[in-house]
Amino acid sequence: MVLTDGSRIATDFVVVCIGAxxxxxxxxxxxxxxxxxxxxxxxxxxxxxxxxxxxxxxxxxxxxxxxxxxxxxxxxxxxxxxxxxxxxxxxxxxxPTIPYIWSDQYDLKLQILGQTIDKPVTGLEQVGSCGLRRDVFPHRHH
CATH class of the missing domain: 3.50.50.60 (FAD/NAD(P)-binding domain)
Incomplete structure (x- = not known):
């Protein structure tokens, strides 16, 4: 992936969150x-x-x-x-309720619990899996 400043990041996939x-x-x-x-x-x-x-x-x-x-x-x-x-x-x-959203993307269901802070997500790391295409990816900010 090539960023706007010209730097490159090696990745297998990219998640784009556009918003409204x-x-x-x-x-x-x-x-x-x-x-x-x-x-x-x-x-x-x-x-x-x-x-x-x-x-x-x-x-x-x-x-x-x-x-x-x-x-x-x-x-x-x-x-x-x-x-x-x-x-x-x-x-x-x-x-107070904790925000929860989901989105069905073809055969996957993305589920998000909680809120992020107003900084870009700079990395996702898989920390768990139950073998049923359910994985845990906490987001981190730098």
Whole structure:
């Protein structure tokens, strides 16, 4: 593989993760705070009064950062936190959910648990296998 700086890396395969850009143009003239999506607090509330956001476009605050999770199963966790608020009930407390996504690629299922930090993944190393095309590859950053 040849990198943009001309250096070469020997590899048997490359995984390309492209991602998606949130469509927020329709909100540009609103008072809703935007960033990498619609910015929300840890309970899904936006900067608009009585306005919440869920799904791919919702960038929920996690610690000091805002993060979008681009997978449909994330919406279930978001809705479980938002619906009680809309109904005027207390926000349910509990263990925060760990993001989980998957993608079927032909005869393989890629599964990802957790979040990465905003640094490029520089290596994958196989650390386990159960012999059924299920391998463990933690990512590392340098």
């Amino acid at each position: 850009a949130p469509n927020t143009q329709w909100l540009n003239r609103s008072s809703t705070a935007l960033g990498n999506g619609v910015l929300c607090d840890e309970h899904g509330r936006t900067s608009g009064e009585d306005v919440w956001a869920v799904g791919d476009v919702a960038a929920w605050k996690t610690g000091e950062r805002y993060r979008r999770t681009e997978h449909w199963n994330n919406v279930a966790g978001q809705v479980a936190r938002i619906v009680p608020q809309v109904l005027g009930l207390d926000v349910p407390e509990g263990v």
